[in-house]
Amino acid sequence: MLMETVRFGLQGVPRGRISIARPASGTSFNRLIESVGVPVAYSRDVEICGEGEPSEYFYKVISGAVRTYKILVDGRRQICAFNMRSEYFGVESENTHGFSADAIADSRVLVIKRSVVLAEAELDTEVARQIRSLMIDELKRAQSHVLLLIKTAKERVAAFLLEMAARAPAKGEVELPMCRQDIADYLGLTIETVSRMLADLERKGAISLPNSRRVILRDREILAAHGG
Amino acid sequence: MLMETVRFGLQGVPRGRISIARPASGTSFNRLIESVGVPVAYSRDVEICGEGEPSEYFYKVISGAVRTYKILVDGRRQICAFNMRSEYFGVESENTHGFSADAIADSRVLVIKRSVVLAEAELDTEVARQIRSLMIDELKRAQSHVLLLIKTAKERVAAFLLEMAARAPAKGEVELPMCRQDIADYLGLTIETVSRMLADLERKGAISLPNSRRVILRDREILAAHGG
Protein backbone atom coordinates (compact mmCIF):
# COMPACT_ATOMS: atom_id res chain seq x y z
CA MET A 1 0.00 0.00 0.00
CA LEU A 2 1.18 3.52 -0.79
CA MET A 3 1.95 5.70 2.17
CA GLU A 4 2.66 9.36 2.45
CA THR A 5 5.28 9.58 5.17
CA VAL A 6 6.01 12.34 7.65
CA ARG A 7 8.62 12.40 10.39
CA PHE A 8 7.79 13.51 13.90
CA GLY A 9 9.79 14.86 16.78
CA LEU A 10 7.23 16.90 18.68
CA GLN A 11 6.26 16.16 22.24
CA GLY A 12 3.10 14.11 22.73
CA VAL A 13 2.95 13.22 19.06
CA PRO A 14 3.37 9.63 17.92
CA ARG A 15 6.89 8.66 16.90
CA GLY A 16 7.16 7.18 13.45
CA ARG A 17 5.80 7.82 9.98
CA ILE A 18 2.19 8.70 9.28
CA SER A 19 0.21 7.32 6.38
CA ILE A 20 -3.17 8.46 5.08
CA ALA A 21 -6.41 7.06 6.47
CA ARG A 22 -8.47 4.31 4.85
CA PRO A 23 -12.24 3.84 4.32
CA ALA A 24 -14.47 3.40 7.38
CA SER A 25 -16.73 0.39 7.94
CA GLY A 26 -18.88 -1.53 10.39
CA THR A 27 -20.24 -0.41 13.73
CA SER A 28 -20.37 3.15 15.01
CA PHE A 29 -17.31 2.35 17.12
CA ASN A 30 -15.36 1.06 14.13
CA ARG A 31 -16.37 4.04 12.02
CA LEU A 32 -15.29 6.37 14.81
CA ILE A 33 -11.94 4.63 15.23
CA GLU A 34 -11.28 4.71 11.51
CA SER A 35 -12.06 8.39 11.21
CA VAL A 36 -10.25 9.47 14.36
CA GLY A 37 -7.28 7.12 14.09
CA VAL A 38 -4.07 7.92 12.27
CA PRO A 39 -2.07 5.01 10.81
CA VAL A 40 1.57 5.29 11.77
CA ALA A 41 4.46 3.07 10.68
CA TYR A 42 6.96 1.96 13.31
CA SER A 43 10.21 0.20 12.52
CA ARG A 44 11.39 -2.77 14.53
CA ASP A 45 12.28 -1.91 18.16
CA VAL A 46 10.95 1.64 17.92
CA GLU A 47 9.06 2.77 20.99
CA ILE A 48 5.37 3.54 20.50
CA CYS A 49 4.69 4.78 23.99
CA GLY A 50 6.51 4.78 27.32
CA GLU A 51 5.37 3.82 30.80
CA GLY A 52 4.35 6.88 32.78
CA GLU A 53 3.81 9.07 29.73
CA PRO A 54 0.47 10.88 29.43
CA SER A 55 -1.91 8.53 27.66
CA GLU A 56 -3.12 10.87 24.95
CA TYR A 57 -3.69 7.98 22.56
CA PHE A 58 -4.64 4.37 22.47
CA TYR A 59 -3.68 2.00 19.66
CA LYS A 60 -4.79 -0.70 17.26
CA VAL A 61 -2.30 -2.88 15.43
CA ILE A 62 -2.86 -2.84 11.66
CA SER A 63 0.06 -5.03 10.68
CA GLY A 64 3.17 -6.39 12.32
CA ALA A 65 3.30 -6.99 16.05
CA VAL A 66 3.76 -4.94 19.22
CA ARG A 67 4.94 -5.86 22.69
CA THR A 68 3.78 -4.08 25.83
CA TYR A 69 6.02 -4.41 28.88
CA LYS A 70 7.16 -3.04 32.18
CA ILE A 71 10.72 -2.62 33.39
CA LEU A 72 11.11 -3.60 37.04
CA VAL A 73 13.31 -1.83 39.57
CA ASP A 74 15.92 -4.60 39.32
CA GLY A 75 16.15 -4.12 35.56
CA ARG A 76 14.14 -7.19 34.60
CA ARG A 77 11.59 -6.76 31.84
CA GLN A 78 8.14 -8.34 32.04
CA ILE A 79 6.29 -8.47 28.76
CA CYS A 80 2.58 -7.99 29.47
CA ALA A 81 1.27 -8.85 26.02
CA PHE A 82 2.05 -9.46 22.40
CA ASN A 83 -0.40 -7.47 20.29
CA MET A 84 -1.07 -8.84 16.84
CA ARG A 85 -2.99 -7.57 13.83
CA SER A 86 -6.39 -6.03 14.70
CA GLU A 87 -5.69 -6.08 18.43
CA TYR A 88 -5.94 -2.98 20.63
CA PHE A 89 -3.60 -1.84 23.37
CA GLY A 90 -3.49 1.10 25.74
CA VAL A 91 -7.29 1.34 25.96
CA GLU A 92 -7.21 0.84 29.71
CA SER A 93 -4.69 3.58 30.48
CA GLU A 94 -6.29 6.31 32.52
CA ASN A 95 -4.07 9.39 32.70
CA THR A 96 -0.70 7.84 32.01
CA HIS A 97 0.34 4.61 30.33
CA GLY A 98 0.94 1.74 32.72
CA PHE A 99 3.46 0.17 30.36
CA SER A 100 5.82 0.80 27.50
CA ALA A 101 5.13 -0.50 24.02
CA ASP A 102 7.33 -1.02 21.02
CA ALA A 103 7.25 -2.65 17.63
CA ILE A 104 8.53 -6.23 17.53
CA ALA A 105 8.75 -6.16 13.75
CA ASP A 106 8.14 -3.33 11.30
CA SER A 107 4.51 -2.51 12.02
CA ARG A 108 1.66 -0.22 11.21
CA VAL A 109 -0.42 1.00 14.12
CA LEU A 110 -3.62 3.00 14.19
CA VAL A 111 -3.03 5.80 16.69
CA ILE A 112 -6.34 6.95 18.20
CA LYS A 113 -6.88 10.09 20.22
CA ARG A 114 -8.38 9.00 23.53
CA SER A 115 -10.18 12.26 24.34
CA VAL A 116 -12.21 12.15 21.14
CA VAL A 117 -13.36 8.58 21.68
CA LEU A 118 -14.15 9.11 25.37
CA ALA A 119 -16.19 12.20 24.53
CA GLU A 120 -18.10 10.24 21.91
CA ALA A 121 -18.66 7.43 24.43
CA GLU A 122 -20.75 9.83 26.50
CA LEU A 123 -23.08 10.39 23.57
CA ASP A 124 -23.07 6.97 21.94
CA THR A 125 -23.91 3.95 24.08
CA GLU A 126 -22.45 1.59 21.51
CA VAL A 127 -19.07 3.31 21.71
CA ALA A 128 -19.14 3.22 25.51
CA ARG A 129 -20.03 -0.46 25.40
CA GLN A 130 -17.16 -1.22 23.03
CA ILE A 131 -14.64 0.63 25.18
CA ARG A 132 -15.83 -1.29 28.21
CA SER A 133 -15.63 -4.52 26.26
CA LEU A 134 -12.05 -3.84 25.20
CA MET A 135 -11.08 -3.15 28.79
CA ILE A 136 -12.69 -6.40 29.89
CA ASP A 137 -10.79 -8.28 27.19
CA GLU A 138 -7.58 -6.77 28.47
CA LEU A 139 -8.45 -7.79 32.03
CA LYS A 140 -9.20 -11.35 30.97
CA ARG A 141 -5.88 -11.47 29.19
CA ALA A 142 -4.03 -10.31 32.30
CA GLN A 143 -5.85 -12.92 34.38
CA SER A 144 -4.97 -15.71 31.99
CA HIS A 145 -1.38 -14.46 32.10
CA VAL A 146 -1.48 -15.04 35.86
CA LEU A 147 -2.67 -18.60 35.26
CA LEU A 148 0.16 -19.08 32.78
CA LEU A 149 2.82 -18.05 35.28
CA ILE A 150 1.94 -20.67 37.87
CA LYS A 151 2.55 -23.49 35.41
CA THR A 152 5.76 -25.42 34.78
CA ALA A 153 8.20 -24.28 32.11
CA LYS A 154 7.00 -26.85 29.60
CA GLU A 155 3.36 -26.00 30.24
CA ARG A 156 4.07 -22.30 29.77
CA VAL A 157 5.82 -22.82 26.47
CA ALA A 158 3.10 -25.19 25.23
CA ALA A 159 0.35 -22.78 26.29
CA PHE A 160 2.20 -19.94 24.63
CA LEU A 161 2.35 -21.83 21.33
CA LEU A 162 -1.36 -22.65 21.47
CA GLU A 163 -2.12 -19.02 22.28
CA MET A 164 -0.10 -17.81 19.31
CA ALA A 165 -1.55 -20.49 17.03
CA ALA A 166 -5.08 -19.41 17.91
CA ARG A 167 -4.28 -15.94 16.61
CA ALA A 168 -2.25 -16.98 13.58
CA PRO A 169 -3.76 -16.69 10.09
CA ALA A 170 -2.69 -20.21 9.06
CA LYS A 171 -4.05 -23.23 10.92
CA GLY A 172 -1.46 -25.48 12.47
CA GLU A 173 1.54 -23.29 11.97
CA VAL A 174 2.86 -20.16 13.57
CA GLU A 175 5.34 -17.57 12.39
CA LEU A 176 6.68 -16.11 15.63
CA PRO A 177 7.36 -12.40 15.23
CA MET A 178 9.39 -12.22 18.44
CA CYS A 179 12.80 -13.49 19.53
CA ARG A 180 13.48 -16.00 22.32
CA GLN A 181 14.23 -13.25 24.82
CA ASP A 182 10.77 -11.77 24.23
CA ILE A 183 9.15 -15.16 24.77
CA ALA A 184 11.21 -15.70 27.92
CA ASP A 185 10.25 -12.28 29.30
CA TYR A 186 6.59 -13.02 28.60
CA LEU A 187 6.66 -16.46 30.24
CA GLY A 188 8.87 -15.55 33.18
CA LEU A 189 11.62 -17.95 32.07
CA THR A 190 15.15 -17.72 30.69
CA ILE A 191 15.88 -18.05 26.98
CA GLU A 192 17.77 -21.27 27.68
CA THR A 193 14.73 -22.83 29.31
CA VAL A 194 12.46 -21.71 26.47
CA SER A 195 14.89 -23.24 24.00
CA ARG A 196 15.08 -26.50 25.92
CA MET A 197 11.30 -26.82 26.27
CA LEU A 198 10.81 -26.20 22.56
CA ALA A 199 13.40 -28.89 21.82
CA ASP A 200 11.64 -31.27 24.23
CA LEU A 201 8.28 -30.63 22.60
CA GLU A 202 9.81 -31.29 19.21
CA ARG A 203 11.41 -34.55 20.45
CA LYS A 204 8.00 -35.62 21.78
CA GLY A 205 6.45 -35.01 18.38
CA ALA A 206 4.22 -32.17 19.53
CA ILE A 207 5.77 -29.63 17.16
CA SER A 208 8.30 -29.15 14.40
CA LEU A 209 10.77 -26.29 14.26
CA PRO A 210 11.90 -25.77 10.64
CA ASN A 211 13.68 -22.69 11.92
CA SER A 212 13.72 -20.75 15.14
CA ARG A 213 10.86 -18.45 14.14
CA ARG A 214 8.54 -21.00 12.57
CA VAL A 215 6.57 -23.58 14.56
CA ILE A 216 4.41 -26.31 13.05
CA LEU A 217 1.89 -27.85 15.43
CA ARG A 218 2.00 -31.59 14.90
CA ASP A 219 0.04 -32.87 17.88
CA ARG A 220 -2.29 -30.50 19.68
CA GLU A 221 -3.21 -33.25 22.16
CA ILE A 222 0.32 -33.40 23.50
CA LEU A 223 0.52 -29.61 23.61
CA ALA A 224 -2.82 -29.28 25.34
CA ALA A 225 -1.86 -32.01 27.82
CA HIS A 226 0.98 -29.75 28.86
CA GLY A 227 -0.45 -26.33 28.20
CA GLY A 228 -3.72 -26.99 30.03
CA MET B 1 -25.41 -3.83 64.28
CA LEU B 2 -28.91 -5.28 64.17
CA MET B 3 -29.74 -7.37 61.16
CA GLU B 4 -32.95 -8.76 59.87
CA THR B 5 -32.02 -12.12 58.44
CA VAL B 6 -33.53 -14.05 55.58
CA ARG B 7 -32.38 -17.36 54.12
CA PHE B 8 -32.13 -17.87 50.39
CA GLY B 9 -32.18 -20.87 48.15
CA LEU B 10 -33.48 -19.43 44.91
CA GLN B 11 -31.50 -19.44 41.69
CA GLY B 12 -29.67 -16.23 40.88
CA VAL B 13 -30.24 -14.80 44.32
CA PRO B 14 -27.34 -14.19 46.71
CA ARG B 15 -26.69 -16.99 49.17
CA GLY B 16 -26.58 -15.89 52.80
CA ARG B 17 -28.49 -13.66 55.14
CA ILE B 18 -29.76 -10.23 54.18
CA SER B 19 -29.63 -7.20 56.46
CA ILE B 20 -31.34 -3.83 56.03
CA ALA B 21 -29.68 -0.98 54.10
CA ARG B 22 -27.80 1.91 55.69
CA PRO B 23 -27.78 5.68 54.98
CA ALA B 24 -26.36 6.91 51.65
CA SER B 25 -23.45 9.34 51.36
CA GLY B 26 -20.85 10.94 49.09
CA THR B 27 -20.78 10.98 45.30
CA SER B 28 -23.66 10.07 43.02
CA PHE B 29 -22.00 6.70 42.50
CA ASN B 30 -21.75 6.03 46.23
CA ARG B 31 -25.35 7.11 46.80
CA LEU B 32 -26.46 4.83 43.98
CA ILE B 33 -24.52 1.86 45.36
CA GLU B 34 -25.89 2.39 48.83
CA SER B 35 -29.47 2.57 47.64
CA VAL B 36 -29.24 -0.29 45.17
CA GLY B 37 -26.96 -2.56 47.21
CA VAL B 38 -28.21 -5.13 49.71
CA PRO B 39 -25.93 -6.04 52.60
CA VAL B 40 -25.64 -9.81 52.96
CA ALA B 41 -23.83 -11.78 55.65
CA TYR B 42 -21.70 -14.74 54.59
CA SER B 43 -20.18 -17.22 56.99
CA ARG B 44 -16.63 -18.44 56.61
CA ASP B 45 -16.08 -20.55 53.46
CA VAL B 46 -19.55 -19.85 52.06
CA GLU B 47 -19.58 -19.24 48.32
CA ILE B 48 -20.69 -15.78 47.20
CA CYS B 49 -20.63 -16.45 43.49
CA GLY B 50 -19.35 -19.18 41.22
CA GLU B 51 -17.27 -19.07 38.04
CA GLY B 52 -19.46 -19.26 34.98
CA GLU B 53 -22.63 -18.17 36.75
CA PRO B 54 -24.59 -15.26 35.27
CA SER B 55 -23.17 -12.07 36.73
CA GLU B 56 -26.40 -10.49 37.93
CA TYR B 57 -24.59 -8.70 40.76
CA PHE B 58 -21.29 -7.17 41.65
CA TYR B 59 -20.05 -6.78 45.21
CA LYS B 60 -18.45 -4.53 47.79
CA VAL B 61 -16.93 -5.89 50.98
CA ILE B 62 -18.37 -4.21 54.08
CA SER B 63 -16.51 -6.25 56.67
CA GLY B 64 -14.47 -9.43 56.78
CA ALA B 65 -12.58 -10.61 53.71
CA VAL B 66 -13.33 -12.39 50.45
CA ARG B 67 -11.16 -14.43 48.10
CA THR B 68 -11.77 -14.62 44.36
CA TYR B 69 -10.25 -17.61 42.59
CA LYS B 70 -10.28 -19.96 39.65
CA ILE B 71 -10.06 -23.73 39.73
CA LEU B 72 -7.81 -25.06 36.98
CA VAL B 73 -8.43 -28.22 34.98
CA ASP B 74 -5.81 -30.09 37.01
CA GLY B 75 -7.57 -29.19 40.24
CA ARG B 76 -5.17 -26.49 41.33
CA ARG B 77 -6.71 -23.32 42.70
CA GLN B 78 -5.35 -19.90 41.82
CA ILE B 79 -6.50 -17.12 44.08
CA CYS B 80 -6.89 -13.96 41.98
CA ALA B 81 -7.39 -11.50 44.81
CA PHE B 82 -8.07 -10.98 48.46
CA ASN B 83 -10.82 -8.41 48.83
CA MET B 84 -10.81 -6.45 52.07
CA ARG B 85 -13.18 -3.94 53.63
CA SER B 86 -14.48 -1.29 51.17
CA GLU B 87 -13.07 -3.11 48.14
CA TYR B 88 -15.18 -4.11 45.14
CA PHE B 89 -15.14 -7.36 43.20
CA GLY B 90 -17.03 -8.70 40.22
CA VAL B 91 -17.38 -5.27 38.60
CA GLU B 92 -15.56 -6.42 35.47
CA SER B 93 -17.71 -9.50 34.83
CA GLU B 94 -19.62 -9.12 31.60
CA ASN B 95 -22.32 -11.78 31.27
CA THR B 96 -20.92 -14.45 33.55
CA HIS B 97 -18.47 -14.33 36.41
CA GLY B 98 -14.90 -15.14 35.45
CA PHE B 99 -14.12 -16.47 38.92
CA SER B 100 -15.61 -17.91 42.06
CA ALA B 101 -15.68 -15.95 45.31
CA ASP B 102 -16.14 -16.97 48.88
CA ALA B 103 -15.84 -15.54 52.35
CA ILE B 104 -12.48 -16.09 54.04
CA ALA B 105 -13.89 -15.13 57.40
CA ASP B 106 -17.44 -14.28 58.44
CA SER B 107 -18.12 -11.26 56.28
CA ARG B 108 -20.72 -8.74 55.24
CA VAL B 109 -20.91 -7.93 51.56
CA LEU B 110 -22.92 -5.31 49.73
CA VAL B 111 -24.61 -7.13 46.84
CA ILE B 112 -25.31 -4.69 43.99
CA LYS B 113 -27.54 -5.35 41.02
CA ARG B 114 -25.44 -4.80 37.92
CA SER B 115 -28.28 -3.94 35.53
CA VAL B 116 -29.43 -1.01 37.67
CA VAL B 117 -25.96 0.49 37.91
CA LEU B 118 -25.19 0.00 34.23
CA ALA B 119 -28.49 1.63 33.26
CA GLU B 120 -27.69 4.58 35.49
CA ALA B 121 -24.21 4.80 33.98
CA GLU B 122 -25.80 5.68 30.66
CA LEU B 123 -27.50 8.70 32.24
CA ASP B 124 -24.90 9.79 34.75
CA THR B 125 -21.35 10.43 33.52
CA GLU B 126 -20.00 10.26 37.05
CA VAL B 127 -21.36 6.74 37.52
CA ALA B 128 -19.92 5.64 34.19
CA ARG B 129 -16.57 7.15 35.14
CA GLN B 130 -16.56 5.33 38.49
CA ILE B 131 -17.39 2.00 36.91
CA ARG B 132 -14.59 2.47 34.42
CA SER B 133 -12.26 3.47 37.23
CA LEU B 134 -13.08 0.32 39.22
CA MET B 135 -12.39 -1.82 36.18
CA ILE B 136 -9.04 -0.10 35.66
CA ASP B 137 -8.17 -0.70 39.32
CA GLU B 138 -8.95 -4.36 38.84
CA LEU B 139 -6.78 -4.50 35.73
CA LYS B 140 -3.87 -2.83 37.51
CA ARG B 141 -4.22 -5.36 40.30
CA ALA B 142 -4.09 -8.25 37.86
CA GLN B 143 -1.02 -6.76 36.21
CA SER B 144 0.78 -6.34 39.52
CA HIS B 145 -0.14 -9.95 40.28
CA VAL B 146 1.74 -10.93 37.13
CA LEU B 147 4.77 -9.01 38.36
CA LEU B 148 4.49 -10.78 41.70
CA LEU B 149 4.56 -14.23 40.13
CA ILE B 150 7.88 -13.76 38.36
CA LYS B 151 9.67 -13.05 41.63
CA THR B 152 11.43 -15.52 43.93
CA ALA B 153 9.56 -17.16 46.80
CA LYS B 154 10.99 -14.79 49.40
CA GLU B 155 10.22 -11.76 47.27
CA ARG B 156 6.64 -12.92 46.77
CA VAL B 157 6.04 -13.43 50.46
CA ALA B 158 7.66 -10.09 51.34
CA ALA B 159 5.65 -8.28 48.69
CA PHE B 160 2.49 -9.99 49.89
CA LEU B 161 3.08 -8.78 53.45
CA LEU B 162 3.68 -5.21 52.27
CA GLU B 163 0.56 -5.39 50.14
CA MET B 164 -1.53 -6.58 53.08
CA ALA B 165 0.07 -4.05 55.43
CA ALA B 166 -0.80 -1.21 53.07
CA ARG B 167 -4.47 -2.17 53.39
CA ALA B 168 -4.47 -2.94 57.12
CA PRO B 169 -6.06 -0.51 59.56
CA ALA B 170 -3.11 -0.57 61.96
CA LYS B 171 0.31 0.66 60.79
CA GLY B 172 3.11 -1.85 61.07
CA GLU B 173 1.05 -4.88 61.89
CA VAL B 174 -1.22 -7.16 59.93
CA GLU B 175 -3.92 -9.56 61.03
CA LEU B 176 -4.05 -12.06 58.19
CA PRO B 177 -7.62 -13.24 57.59
CA MET B 178 -6.52 -16.15 55.43
CA CYS B 179 -4.74 -19.45 56.07
CA ARG B 180 -1.38 -20.50 54.65
CA GLN B 181 -3.00 -22.45 51.85
CA ASP B 182 -4.79 -19.30 50.69
CA ILE B 183 -1.52 -17.37 50.71
CA ALA B 184 0.22 -20.18 48.85
CA ASP B 185 -2.53 -20.30 46.21
CA TYR B 186 -2.28 -16.55 45.76
CA LEU B 187 1.51 -16.52 45.43
CA GLY B 188 1.84 -19.66 43.33
CA LEU B 189 3.84 -21.45 46.04
CA THR B 190 3.34 -24.36 48.43
CA ILE B 191 2.34 -23.83 52.05
CA GLU B 192 5.70 -25.23 53.13
CA THR B 193 7.57 -22.63 51.12
CA VAL B 194 5.39 -19.83 52.46
CA SER B 195 6.05 -21.07 55.97
CA ARG B 196 9.79 -21.25 55.38
CA MET B 197 9.99 -17.79 53.84
CA LEU B 198 8.07 -16.29 56.74
CA ALA B 199 10.45 -18.03 59.15
CA ASP B 200 13.43 -16.70 57.18
CA LEU B 201 12.08 -13.16 57.23
CA GLU B 202 11.55 -13.44 60.97
CA ARG B 203 15.11 -14.74 61.47
CA LYS B 204 16.41 -11.79 59.45
CA GLY B 205 14.54 -9.38 61.71
CA ALA B 206 12.17 -8.15 58.99
CA ILE B 207 9.04 -9.32 60.82
CA SER B 208 7.75 -10.92 64.00
CA LEU B 209 5.17 -13.69 64.07
CA PRO B 210 3.46 -13.70 67.48
CA ASN B 211 1.14 -16.29 66.00
CA SER B 212 0.49 -17.67 62.55
CA ARG B 213 -2.18 -15.09 61.72
CA ARG B 214 -0.49 -11.99 63.10
CA VAL B 215 2.51 -10.33 61.47
CA ILE B 216 4.40 -7.37 62.90
CA LEU B 217 6.53 -5.49 60.40
CA ARG B 218 9.85 -4.75 62.09
CA ASP B 219 11.99 -3.62 59.17
CA ARG B 220 10.30 -2.43 56.01
CA GLU B 221 13.70 -1.84 54.39
CA ILE B 222 14.52 -5.54 54.50
CA LEU B 223 11.05 -6.42 53.26
CA ALA B 224 11.16 -3.89 50.43
CA ALA B 225 14.65 -5.08 49.48
CA HIS B 226 13.07 -8.45 48.83
CA GLY B 227 9.57 -7.47 47.82
CA GLY B 228 10.69 -4.90 45.25
Added chain:
DNA sequence: CGTTTCATTGAGTCCTTTCAATAGTTGTGG
Protein backbone atom coordinates in the same frame (compact mmCIF):
# COMPACT_ATOMS: atom_id res chain seq x y z
C1' DC C 1 33.35 -13.36 4.17
C1' DG C 2 34.04 -11.90 8.60
C1' DT C 3 31.45 -9.89 12.40
C1' DT C 4 27.75 -9.68 15.31
C1' DT C 5 23.71 -11.18 17.10
C1' DC C 6 20.62 -14.92 18.19
C1' DA C 7 19.70 -19.70 19.48
C1' DT C 8 20.97 -24.20 21.18
C1' DT C 9 23.19 -27.42 24.19
C1' DG C 10 25.81 -29.08 28.32
C1' DA C 11 27.28 -29.21 33.24
C1' DG C 12 26.76 -27.80 37.72
C1' DT C 13 24.30 -25.07 41.22
C1' DC C 14 20.52 -23.28 43.60
C1' DC C 15 15.78 -22.92 44.70
C1' DT C 16 11.35 -24.83 45.30
C1' DT C 17 8.75 -28.88 45.75
C1' DT C 18 7.65 -33.35 47.58
C1' DC C 19 7.23 -36.49 51.12
C1' DA C 20 7.30 -37.26 55.87
C1' DA C 21 7.30 -36.26 60.67
C1' DT C 22 6.39 -33.12 64.41
C1' DA C 23 4.15 -29.38 66.74
C1' DG C 24 0.59 -26.31 67.59
C1' DT C 25 -4.34 -24.90 67.48
C1' DT C 26 -9.24 -25.48 67.56
C1' DG C 27 -13.31 -27.66 68.58
C1' DT C 28 -16.10 -31.25 70.68
C1' DG C 29 -17.85 -34.44 73.91
C1' DG C 30 -17.25 -36.83 78.09
Added chain:
DNA sequence: CCACAACTATTGAAAGGACTCAATGAAACG
Protein backbone atom coordinates in the same frame (compact mmCIF):
# COMPACT_ATOMS: atom_id res chain seq x y z
C1' DC D 1 -12.04 -28.75 82.43
C1' DC D 2 -9.64 -32.22 80.22
C1' DA D 3 -8.86 -35.57 76.50
C1' DC D 4 -9.13 -36.65 72.02
C1' DA D 5 -9.74 -35.81 67.20
C1' DA D 6 -9.14 -33.01 63.32
C1' DC D 7 -7.12 -29.49 61.23
C1' DT D 8 -3.33 -26.13 60.45
C1' DA D 9 1.37 -24.87 60.54
C1' DT D 10 6.25 -25.76 60.92
C1' DT D 11 10.48 -28.17 60.07
C1' DG D 12 13.67 -31.64 57.91
C1' DA D 13 15.67 -34.46 54.16
C1' DA D 14 15.79 -35.69 49.53
C1' DA D 15 14.45 -35.07 44.72
C1' DG D 16 13.37 -32.39 40.79
C1' DG D 17 13.16 -28.33 37.95
C1' DA D 18 14.84 -23.99 36.36
C1' DC D 19 18.80 -21.02 36.41
C1' DT D 20 23.65 -19.70 35.68
C1' DC D 21 27.71 -19.99 33.33
C1' DA D 22 30.11 -21.50 29.40
C1' DA D 23 30.76 -23.23 24.83
C1' DT D 24 29.11 -24.21 20.32
C1' DG D 25 26.28 -23.56 16.34
C1' DA D 26 23.31 -20.92 13.18
C1' DA D 27 21.56 -16.92 11.05
C1' DA D 28 21.61 -11.97 9.79
C1' DC D 29 24.12 -8.00 8.42
C1' DG D 30 27.38 -5.16 6.43
